[in-house]
Amino acid sequence: MSSINATAGSPTQPTALICSGDNTATLTFQTNSTTALSIDANQNANCTSTGAITFPSGTTGQRPTGANGMIRYNTSNSTFEAYLGGSWSNIP
Secondary structure (H helix, E strand, O other), X not given: OEEEEEEOOOOOOOOEEEEEOXXXXXXXXXXXXXXXXXXXXXXXXXXXXXXXXXXXXXXXXXXXXXXOOOEEEEOXXXXXXXXXXXXXXXXX
């Protein structure tokens, strides 16, 4: 497992990023040595914290150029939407 760990800073030592590895082909992102996200060798992502994910958001007019599989929150109609088969669709 390769880890990127952000540790809290101090007046003399600003916030630090620490990278370490153990040859398992898993990448983890940590804060204060607690794993928040891991990505395995098959590129499966796993959020392991008790927090939440904030999706990209914006109005209908701010939609990016779509690619199948994109997900975002539409602030114009207060819905989550996904880009599927060439167009944006609301997620029920």
